[in-house]
Amino acid sequence: MKIALVTAYFYPTSRGGTEKYVLSLAKSLIKQHxxxxxxxxxxxxxxxxxxxxxxxxxxxxxxxxxxxLSSRKAxxxxxxxxxxxxxxxxxxxxxxxxxxxxxxxxxxxxxxxxAEIHFTAHVPGITxxxxxxxxxxxxxxxxxxxxxxxxxxxxxxxxxxxxIIKIIAKTVDVLNYPVSTAxxxxxxxxxxLKLNTLCDKVFLFTNWQKEIFxxxxxxxxxxxxxxxxxxxxxSPKIPVEKKIKVIGFVGRITQExxxxxxxxxxxSANRKDLQLHIAGIINDEKYFDRLKNVTAxxxxxxxxxxxxxxxxxEFYKSIDLLVIPSITYETGPYVLYEAFEKNIPVxxxxxxxxxxxxxxxxxxxxxxxxxxxxxFLIKI
Numbered sequence: 001m002k003i004a005l006v007t008a009y010f011y012p013t014s015r016g017g018t019e020k021y022v023l024s025l026a027k028s029l030i031k032q033h034x035x036x037x038x039x040x041x042x043x044x045x046x047x048x049x050x051x052x053x054x055x056x057x058x059x060x061x062x063x064x065x066x067x068x069l070s071s072r073k074a075x076x077x078x079x080x081x082x083x084x085x086x087x088x089x090x091x092x093x094x095x096x097x098x099x100x101x102x103x104x105x106x107x108x109x110x111x112x113x114x115a116e117i118h119f120t121a122h123v124p125g126i127t128x129x130x131x132x133x134x135x136x137x138x139x140x141x142x143x144x145x146x147x148x149x150x151x152x153x154x155x156x157x158x159x160x161x162x163x164i165i166k167i168i169a170k171t172v173d174v175l176n177y178p179v180s181t182a183x184x185x186x187x188x189x190x191x192x193l194k195l196n197t198l199c200d201k202v203f204l205f206t207n208w209q210k211e212i213f214x215x216x217x218x219x220x221x222x223x224x225x226x227x228x229x230x231x232x233x234x235s236p237k238i239p240v241e242k243k244i245k246v247i248g249f250v251g252r253i254t255q256e257x258x259x260x261x262x263x264x265x266x267x268s269a270n271r272k273d274l275q276l277h278i279a280g281i282i283n284d285e286k287y288f289d290r291l292k293n294v295t296a297x298x299x300x301x302x303x304x305x306x307x308x309x310x311x312x313x314e315f316y317k318s319i320d321l322l323v324i325p326s327i328t329y330e331t332g333p334y335v336l337y338e339a340f341e342k343n344i345p346v347x348x349x350x351x352x353x354x355x356x357x358x359x360x361x362x363x364x365x366x367x368x369x370x371x372x373x374x375x376f377l378i379k380i
Contacts, residue, residue, distance in 0.1 A: 007096040010040040017334035061100035074105035094118040120203040143212030236361035248319030253280040258325035269377035324348040
């Protein structure tokens with residue numbers, strides 16, 4: 001079988017959980033004697049090899065065209081995408097991102113060429129117009145698409161005042177104006193229904209994802225719960241008894257990852273005998289700058305940003321405890337698996353499937369509010 005894995009993010013220009021999974025999946029399929037190509041963004045119309053895998057690069061979609069951003073119009077790379085599919089005659093096209101670079105138009109194009117279509121949801125925002133499954137940007141959402149609530153939440157990205165948000169949302173609903181805002185929820189629902197129709201299989205990593213997808217119209221028979229760990233079997237290890245001196249954070253530096261919560265809790269715990277080491281990938285410059293300013297006078301908070309994979313592996317060796325303070329649902333995260341594999345204890349916000357890992361016997365402590373995290377840090 002000839003298979004294309006489609007992702008807006010891939011090595012060597014990008015690295016993260018999605019990239020790791022796609023690379024691992026490609027290698028696993030090749031071991032099964034499948035022919036695998038990757039289609040991603042990069043230098044337009046070039047073909048490279050990455051770890052002996054053929055990678056087709058297309059132009060990324062970086063325009064501010066609202067119709068493209070909202071999936072009302074195809075990206076400029078669609079014709080080149082069609083050409084690659086036509087030339088290679090893939091039996092299966094497996095999409096791993098749903099972004100302006102590869103959106104519902106690309107999935108439709110693959111379907112029209114009679115390829116089997118699979119989709120894997122790596123991020124919470126697939127079903128969310130706010131993009132992060134955080135209601136009003138402050139707390140985790142239940143994921144059910146509701147017109148007024150979702151419109152108000154969408155507006156909250158641009159309007160900071162909650163009373164004003166509610167007034168604007170009600171006005172938009174009643175007047176159906178401006179059209180771009182008034183129809184944003186309908187467009188999301190329409191695209192999700194198209195995604196369900198076009199896909200033969202939908203792969204998810206967590207039970208909470210499955211519940212949300214079914215709530216929003218996906219056929220249960222198409223959904224398969226899979227694992228982000230394709231070649232690794234995790235099992236609980238005997239905890240190593242050692243004094244905790246260095247607490248670590250690994251991940252993207254964005255609001256939803258909750259690094260500000262960890263920093264606030266660490267400072268509140270006032271443990272001068274502990275260090276907080278942050279290995280972050282900067283995705284939000286303003287957020288990063290704010291946190292850097294907040295920690296400027298804290299000699300026991302150290303920043304190590306944009307590390308390579310080798311450097312990140314070395315970073316893990318330097319920490320005694322990993323904290324995952326995400327304030328929205330995670331589809332993993334990958335850092336959780338890496339910590340378990342390296343026998344590093346974890347403290348995490350109790351969202352999504354985190355509690356399942358605790359029930360399985362892994363070394364993970366859970367908190368529900370920031371004060372509980374502070375208590376953990378005081379007592380360790």
